[in-house]
Amino acid sequence: MQSMGLDSQGYIEREGSLGRIPRAFRPVVATARDRVLDVFGARLHSAYLYGSIPRGTARVGRSDLDLLLALREEPTNADRADARTIEEALDKEFQQIDGAGVLLVSRAGALSELERYDLGWFVACLCTPLAGEDLAEYLPRYRPDSLLARETNGDLALFLSRWRERIAEATAEVGAGDSDEAARPLVRSISRHLVRTGFTLVMPRWNGWTSDLHEMAEVFGRYYPERAAELRAAAVAAYEPTGGLAVLRSYVDDLGPWLAEEYARVHGIKEPRP
Template sequence: MIDKGLDQQGFIAREGSLDRVPALFGPLVEAARQGIADTFGPDRLHSAYLYGSIPRGTARPGRSDLDLLLALHRPPTPADRADADALEAALDAAHPVVDGGGILLADTATLLGELERYDLGWFTACLCTPLLGPDLAERLPRYRPTSLLARETNGDLALALPRWRASTADPRALNRGISRRLVRTAFTLVMPRWGGWTSDLTASAEIAGGYYPERAGQLRTAARVALDPTGDPELRRMFTEDLGPWLAAEYTAVHGVKAPRP
């Protein structure tokens, strides 16, 4: 039987757990927990979450990254961002088991608000594993793989295309980020039809390719680059000038456009 990432009631099951963290990544997670507590403290921090391959138990030493979400009591400031960047750099330098990482910052009002209910709220409740503090998932609804969820998570792909074309970021990192977003967007495009959830990029590409066989090869390539990135400019061109524009147009036609953000 295919695992579609749902619980017995048909809601998307929370995908990660601290129990699934591979032993090799345990010291990193503990260092992150302590670093977050020491850096932000209870005056700024409401709660912290781990997400991505590490809490899913699929992290690859030296290739996976450390992904964290910090929920603050108030909207993040430039000082908060600077502290997060410094912590991120320190963790990366001290733990070669990961290849970089990222710390997302958001305030609790935003994470719990109506505008983000089917984007950052869903992300927190379903894709994030509690690391510190009270779990915001207890104040959020349960989610099904609906068209509304698809629209609000990835219905803004068209806005990303001009930024990707103009970016001067490291080509390898850029292709990695673009390919991840494209595969995830392709999956959520078909998610309501497939009737489930997965964060596995290889599986996501195969599932989406099953509904759009003419794009299956490009999606497999994108999934491959997402896991083993390369700075090949031809791949970036394919992503931003062919696969990306097609995907953005098809997404709008099927699910509509994500609600505008301020």
């Protein structure tokens, strides 16, 4: 029996395609592609879509546009400024999307040995080619094993301290009455990160792949029923962020530290990056 998200040989199938882009988002993608090619020109090696739009699950006015650009050289500050300009322009021009994100990497970095089971896997399995030569041609096939689990999300402990700093900054910047609203972007991003980490913790045992956050939480709950309700709630918050600072504190004081410790115990710690 073929497992969820795997091909007949047990490798993770590449998700998403240009053919799955919902009609409402096609003008956004076409403009994004033209803008990227115009701005980066010969610096660009290849461009990719990822997230809900190429998976065909995007919601008008609620989903963001996610782009990954592989440059021929290491991204510079000027490149990052150009990326921010593209993000802001797309978000302003198209009401269909709730923000745009442009992630910059280098060709060499994506194909490096260090990134083979993190960024390389991400490009090969979760990114849909939009322009240029597909780097997946130079990358291996991937199975949902412990090595992949360790190298994708085995660094949660590093994120916890950063999140605490961001929560403190968000608390300091706004009045008490506005704190929950100001926390919404953080609730959304951290909820997503925790759900995906919880899923990859159990991914080798489940032996499959999915990008649906609700399904990720359900799969996690089969193996850790005592924490199932927390991850289900995080999956809901990832789509509809509520709870504000109270939820964020529960993440960094309870769920996050437990998950980081259990992850390290089961899969080990991700190879350190420079």
